[in-house]
Amino acid sequence: MPVGKVKWYEPAKGFGFIVAEDGQEVYLPASALPDGVKEVRSGTRMEFGIAEGRRGAQALSVRLIDKAPSISRAKRKPAEQEAVVVEDLIRLLDGVSNGLRNGRYPEKRQGAKIATVLRAVADDLDA
Incomplete structure (x- = not known):
């Protein structure tokens, strides 16, 4: 065949x-x-x-x-590097959480940056 x-x-x-x-x-x-x-x-x-x-x-x-090789999986960072990014993201989200507890949403520009980082980390984890 x-x-x-x-x-x-x-x-x-x-x-x-x-x-x-x-x-x-x-x-x-x-x-x-x-x-x-x-x-x-x-x-x-x-x-x-x-x-x-x-x-x-x-x-x-x-x-x-x-199956075809996953392009996104081949391009993603090593796990050790991703761990550092996730830890920084946790600190960033902790600051946002404190602001929300005090009745303040992040400014639009900061919110857009946070959303972009969240999407990037989610894509790396989902690959």
């Missing part, structure tokens, strides 16, 4: 394309995906059968070999 990587796949459209190791582009319909798999990411390696359809080569009976 040929092996290739997903070039792109659009779950809303229900199809995508695989690039086989020999360079051939193969149509990937949603019906060829294994049971329980609704979508695949670009770069996912898979093994598949090929049949000639009306519009060229079409994948049949796809078997996932391994």
Whole structure:
């Protein structure tokens, strides 16, 4: 069975394309995906059968070999560095908490900065 990587796949459209190791582009319909798999990411390696359809080569009976590597996981900071950021965030939020207890929200500019830091830390942790 040929092996290739997903070039792109659009779950809303229900199809995508695989690039086989020999360079051939193969149509990937949603019906060829294994049971329980609704979508695949670009770069996912898979093994598949090929049949000639009306519009060229079409994948049949796809078997996932391994998932695409996570770009965000590869780019995130080492855990020791992230720990320092989280500790600083705790201190920052503690100051905000004290202000809120005294009936004061942070100024708009400061609130926007805090929200940006929170989102960045959340993205790193979720990767």
